[in-house]
Amino acid sequence: MFQFKHFSIRQDRCPMKVGTDGVLLGAWADAGADARRILDVGTGTGLIALMLAQRTAALPGVRITGVDVDDVSQACENAAASPWAARVEFVQCPVQEYRPGERFDRIVSNPPYFVDSLTCPDAGRTTARHAVTLRYGELCDAVVRLLAPGGRFAVILPTAEAARFLAECRGRLVLCRRTDVRTTPRRETRRVLMEFRLFDAVPDPAAPPVCRRDELVVGTGAHECYTEEYRALTRDFYLKF
Template sequence: MFRFKQFAVRQEQCPMKVGTDGVLLGAWARVGADDRRILDIGTGTGLIALMMAQRAPEAAIEGVDIADVAEARANADASPWAARLSFHRMPVQQFRPADGRPYDLILANPPYFVDSLTCPDEGRTRVRHAVALPFDELRDAVVRLLAPGGRFALILPLVEAHAFDELCRGLLVPVRRTGVRTTPRRPLRRLLTEYRHVEAGELPSEPECDELVIGTGEHECYTESYRALTRDFYLKF
């Protein structure tokens, strides 16, 4: 069972799909007091946008997705933060904010399969494969929409995360990174990365790095670090 303060998402009763990657990104991304404009790229059910609405009570949050955003809108309307949430159905490559202002924080849990075979189901292909949103076009959208001094938070598998890093050279620089393991003995499964614009004349530097382990290895037992990160969003935590 998933919660947003008074607004509980019961997955057996609600169409919202609560995936671990989205929860991780929404809980891990740094949210500052000055973050008043937040964009969720590939918003889907609106999960990350809703997490941002809970964490940033002064912010206006927008979600953009190439697929239908009716479910995201319905989930927002059922929450206490409907007035601060808006959603747009269009490719982010074409998206322009109505007031022309850039965003303080951008988040993305994007499709990431690049070279693998696509699925016959068009919807599953859109969600899993970087066909409609190739990494270079995601990068260009972020560079265009991110405010000076703003941050971009992203979650990807390891290989894809390093590929995205290469594409960002000279444009976006990673400043913080967390490797994610499902259990202590498992290899790293995901990388959470925070980027910002590269400043003129800036020399390369290493990002702050750490690791997060989700489970202890016992059935449905979570580490204290994962509980601490996500407990504001899980009723059973």
Template sequence: MKVGTDGVLVGAWAGVRPSDRRILDVGTGTGVIALMLAQRAPAAEVTGVDVDDLSQARENAAASPWSDRIRFVQCPAQEFDPGTPFDLIVSNPPFFVDSLLCPDPVRAAARHAVLLPFGELCAAVERLLAPGGRFAVVLPATEAGRFADACRSRLSVSRRTDVRTTPGRAPKRVLLELMRPDEAPAATLQDELVVSTGRHEEYTPAYRALTRDFYLKF
């Protein structure tokens, strides 16, 4: 679970603006999303926060060209208080709410919303977000509605992309961008992304265009 399609998707899809100076990756893990955001936003300082050990994230950042702009803090998002809000917050959070827990406690914590319930994540984001800031998150299609409901009154969906693994299949993942309700546009911008053509190791032009800066094979 170190590098997966979900993290690459949200790291590439999140709406980075030239004016962004402070970016936060919630649940940073090995720091992959934080590294992607540092690559995409050359003027921004990027912070990764996680409850788990961050030695791999720090090692990865130290080996990158952006080590001077990335820092990591081992702390629950609910308790994190940097003193200055963030222009962009991104997360690939633990997402399954009512499904059967994995017997491995580490894997269960990474995949299930036990340590970071949806409501608490939304409350933390609202507290940490600067005026006009955006929050980008990737979720299973089955959980996206539940997440939006948990954020209601705190954050509104401004952009949504449904992600299909191959043409004709139901969306498997949903990418959401949220803003404070009084700052969000009146209508949600919606589209979809298909990852693969259905042939072995053959990706769609749209997926290649979105992620080509991060995959050596593209």
């Protein structure tokens, strides 16, 4: 079990465990006051859904849905044990087939991202880590179908895969915010946090808004020492901060 400040995550039945990627996305994704319906694609343990439930706890009427191709019973248990059980729900369904009837103001995803690498002998980890059951084009299609006009979609990917995803999004989603993540000051960028708007929602597609771009360094380089910017981003969640 992974213990956060205000909730805990049991993960013994989930192929993918709590990791830095999920925590980064849950803390970084826009959760503005205009968001009333939020969708977490590939929810797994329910971590990101619960982080967003915590961040929007003071906003009335916010509903958060996690969808996953795999069993969501452990995510349901994690939510039931949290302070926000009434605001979070989980659906076992491939997002390609998910038809909720309403669009979402925010969509987030920490998706399977290995594309050309060898798959894992463990079928559950292959589904969670490799873009086999949810390819980048299919994720983009789902976001275009499910995101409300004016909504935002946030995703985290390794650097090379981020470039591939951007290529899939061309003409359908517009990048409006990007944070390059390095583990230490001397390391190259390892992860990319990206936020998109619908291409059709941009007032002038020929002159899309300028993308806000910055950088986040997680550690100082010393053992178990973290930068102040990473502490500030995740302080509401990690016990050690």
